[in-house]
Amino acid sequence: MTLNKRSAGAPFWLLSCFLLLLALGGCKVYSFSGTNILPEVKTISIATFQNNANNGPSFLAQRFTEDFKDYFQRNTTLKQQARDGDLQFDGQIIAFDFAPAAIQQQNNQDVAGVNRLTIQVRVRYTNTKDPKQDFEQTFQSTRDFPATRDISSINNDPAALREVFRNIITDVFNKSVANW
Structure with a gap:
């Protein structure tokens, strides 16, 4: 009797799976990484971002x-290619600021309690397959550091900069190919 109950539910289960797959397959492609890329989009080109920030380190771009x-x-x-990809990115780093973010009183003097790194990147995105998706926008991320850390120690710490970069890049990714 248990065998009959299981076999009776099998067609329903298969039909449910089929309907789920059909619902996911629309005019756009869904992937488990969260992208929403048209099937005809195959290539991407990413130009070197220019460093137009006044005080950023030379390796920043x-x-x-x-x-x-x-x-x-x-x-x-x-597939990444040098130019003329179906999706194209270019832009410039427009701000690299390292400044006190929290002032504290210490020995009757105002001193920085926290220093904040702020990076702004202007990004131009072109989707040659769907120009309605094109945009040009400034993205920004910040990270706070103890006042004991100066800008040279931050510049020599790849993980510190990469965290700020990752936040900006994730925002660009979500705006461009995840359509968030």
Whole structure:
């Protein structure tokens, strides 16, 4: 009798799976990485971001661009090419600021309790297959550091900059290919 109950539910289970797959397959492609990329989009090109920030370190643009490329390579199946991709990114780092964020009284003097790193990146996104998705927008991320850390120690700490980069890149990713 147990066998009959299981076999009677099998067609319902198969039908449910089929309907779920049908619902997921619309005009756009869904992936478990959260992307929403049209099936005809196959390539991506990411130009080197320019460093237009007045006080950013010299390696800033190269490191940001490489992290940007790595993120898209890990999270999509798009083939990267130097130019004329179906999806195209370019832009510039427009701000790199390291300033006191919390002032405290110490020995009757105002001193920084926390220093804040702020990075802003202007991104231009072109979708050659769906121009309605194009945008140009500024993305920003910040990270606080103890006042004992100065800017040179931050610049020599790849993990510190990468955290700020990752926040910006994730926001760009979500706006462009995840359509959030």
